[in-house]
Amino acid sequence: MLEIRGLAASIDGKPILKGIDLVVPTGEVHAIMGPNGSGKSTLSYILAGREGYDVTGGEVRLDGVDLLTLAPEERAVAGLFLAFQYPVELPGVGNANFLRTALNATRRARGESELDAVQFLKLARAALRDLAMADDMLKRNVNVGFSGGEKKRNEVLQMAILKPKFAILDETDSGLDIDALKIVAGGVNTLRGPGFSALVITHYQRLLDHIVPDRVHVLAGGRILRSGGPELARALEESGYAALGLEAVGEDVAAIGAS
Amino acid sequence: MSATLAQTGLPSRKLEAWKYTDLRPLAALAPAAAPEIADIAALAADLPSFPGPRLVFVNGRRAASLSVPAPAGVITDLATGGDFAPFAPAPLAALNARLAQDGAAIHVPEGLDAGTLALVHLTIAEDAAPVFVHPRHRIALAAGATLTLVEYAGGRGVYWQNPVIEIMLAPGATLRHVRIQAEDRESFHTATIFVDLLAGARYDAFTLGLGARLARSECHARLGGAGAIAHLAAVQLLRGAQHGDITTVVAHDAPGCASRQTVKSVVDGRAHAVFQGRIEVARAAQKTDGYQMSQALLLSPDAEIDCKPELEIFADDVKCSHGATIGALDPEQLFYLRARGIPEAAARAMLVRAFLIDAIEAVSEAGARALLERAIDDWWEGAR
Numbered sequence A: 001m002l003e004i005r006g007l008a009a010s011i012d013g014k015p016i017l018k019g020i021d022l023v024v025p026t027g028e029v030h031a032i033m034g035p036n037g038s039g040k041s042t043l044s045y046i047l048a049g050r051e052g053y054d055v056t057g058g059e060v061r062l063d064g065v066d067l068l069t070l071a072p073e074e075r076a077v078a079g080l081f082l083a084f085q086y087p088v089e090l091p092g093v094g095n096a097n098f099l100r101t102a103l104n105a106t107r108r109a110r111g112e113s114e115l116d117a118v119q120f121l122k123l124a125r126a127a128l129r130d131l132a133m134a135d136d137m138l139k140r141n142v143n144v145g146f147s148g149g150e151k152k153r154n155e156v157l158q159m160a161i162l163k164p165k166f167a168i169l170d171e172t173d174s175g176l177d178i179d180a181l182k183i184v185a186g187g188v189n190t191l192r193g194p195g196f197s198a199l200v201i202t203h204y205q206r207l208l209d210h211i212v213p214d215r216v217h218v219l220a221g222g223r224i225l226r227s228g229g230p231e232l233a234r235a236l237e238e239s240g241y242a243a244l245g246l247e248a249v250g251e252d253v254a255a256i257g258a259s
Numbered sequence B: 001m002s003a004t005l006a007q008t009g010l011p012s013r014k015l016e017a018w019k020y021t022d023l024r025p026l027a028a029l030a031p032a033a034a035p036e037i038a039d040i041a042a043l044a045a046d047l048p049s050f051p052g053p054r055l056v057f058v059n060g061r062r063a064a065s066l067s068v069p070a071p072a073g074v075i076t077d078l079a080t081g082g083d084f085a086p087f088a089p090a091p092l093a094a095l096n097a098r099l100a101q102d103g104a105a106i107h108v109p110e111g112l113d114a115g116t117l118a119l120v121h122l123t124i125a126e127d128a129a130p131v132f133v134h135p136r137h138r139i140a141l142a143a144g145a146t147l148t149l150v151e152y153a154g155g156r157g158v159y160w161q162n163p164v165i166e167i168m169l170a171p172g173a174t175l176r177h178v179r180i181q182a183e184d185r186e187s188f189h190t191a192t193i194f195v196d197l198l199a200g201a202r203y204d205a206f207t208l209g210l211g212a213r214l215a216r217s218e219c220h221a222r223l224g225g226a227g228a229i230a231h232l233a234a235v236q237l238l239r240g241a242q243h244g245d246i247t248t249v250v251a252h253d254a255p256g257c258a259s260r261q262t263v264k265s266v267v268d269g270r271a272h273a274v275f276q277g278r279i280e281v282a283r284a285a286q287k288t289d290g291y292q293m294s295q296a297l298l299l300s301p302d303a304e305i306d307c308k309p310e311l312e313i314f315a316d317d318v319k320c321s322h323g324a325t326i327g328a329l330d331p332e333q334l335f336y337l338r339a340r341g342i343p344e345a346a347a348r349a350m351l352v353r354a355f356l357i358d359a360i361e362a363v364s365e366a367g368a369r370a371l372l373e374r375a376i377d378d379w380w381e382g383a384r
């Protein structure tokens, strides 16, 4: 279970998150929608432990563990996974080596034995097949020269291999073609179960047609302004944030909401 | 003795070529006679694990029992002092000439592909320190001959290893020269290499500098025959208070020659890296293709690099370029790796490896490459 209580954070003194309360019970998938610049990626990064944010209040617990005091790698091995909105290119780092190092770091932390190159390749090839990715993706440098959609698929590949207990997917659907969207959604759905929960950040209903969320939250101006069932996403798709009065609170976010 | 050393010509920083490397800590040492090692066989564990023929020198003396004979046709002999006429001024080479000890004389006859030969230097100065060693090696490849020479220098204790290597490449000869400097972190290592290339000869060098308190690798390559090619690549990994200096001088004396000087420096702690690269193009050396690149990765705020490129061009139809980059690890890349559960130290190591990978992959000989990889892994182990 992920519990976010009163989370407030700023960047260079400018408040971005203004008190987020959000609970994702184990086994559930929640969606977050919200206008550009409303703080969705900021929330994801803060959960994953990126530097550069001042957490000015609140707390985050994953199955009772206080996440905010942990280093990024400790959060990851505790079962948190962030599929980046903008995956990072790593020239000179082979994808297979990267994935195996990450998997073995995770396995070590869980007290499991490390996989050798052969065992890893077997596992990775199966994961690639499930995501309809070519084997040569393993030989290439991480995300270097990948198309937008390939980068997103590579994020989901990492998730499939690392098997987190809590995943945050930050606009993993953007840049995906129609078939890839279904494949990626399938990748998330296979993980769904009693030991897995996720926050799916998206701008579009079409992803939520495939990954049907238990709850939908609207984040605007650094706050959760409304929560509801899957029908909330459909209502937003039809009429937009403004029509539902969800684009802005306070003058500082009005400008963002309007952009 | 330090006064004597200074008198015999340790260069001072007033010399332009020594502006960034200060030898005073070396001048302060009073050398002891290199001890005879009674139990040479016990040193087998200190040898790099490298298959094939090798020449081993311990404290400057040839250790026949640790050596493995060279392939048929290759002459390996003892070279000693004597006539020495370097084509470029080099004070430490001059000092070596005065004090020269044993060295290898390697000759590969015309047209022979002699495979791979290792040249290993161990300096053991634990009991009587400091030990000074001035080996002199001569390597001559006759026309069309080929050799891969893998040089390794290591040891224990406080010592100064000051080798000079003279290389003669006859027309069409190819020497691949891989050098691994993994000396004790208390030691000094200064190497001076002279390479004379005749028409169509090729010299492919890769130097890895990991050890020593102060190290300098100085290479002078003279492209004296048309169509000769020299590639001087170097990687240095420095931490703590290490000082590492890569100095290369390429003289284009003949037309249609190509040279590349590529250096990557990874600098941590308070370490100090130096790269001085010089391309000299004589009036006759038309159609010269010269390239020089220095890339540095500074891992700490106190790490330093001095980079001095020099081009001296007297021909008019030439292509010469140089560049330098200095950077730090990218925090976004570091975060991405850590967000996947990779601990910070391992993530940093992965990114440093990524920085070095093209330089290391350019070393094609599998045994030499494995040795390089292992030496770099050991360096990381030591960094923790």
Ligand SMILES: Nc1ncnc2c1ncn2[C@@H]1O[C@H](COP(=O)(O)OP(=O)(O)OP(=O)(O)O)[C@@H](O)[C@H]1O
Binding pocket: A011, A016, A034, A035, A036, A037, A038, A039, A040, A041, A042, A043, A052, A085, A256
């Ligand atoms: N490093 C930064 N420095 C300054 N401002 C920043 C920084 N990172 C984010 N912001 C600001 O914080 C706000 C929230 O950004 P964030 O990326 O979280 O939005 P988002 O909801 O993910 O938007 P999108 O839907 O476009 O992805 C924006 O106004 C953005 O400009």
Ligand SMILES: [Mg+2]
Binding pocket: A040, A041, A042, A085, A170
């Ligand atoms: Mg975003």
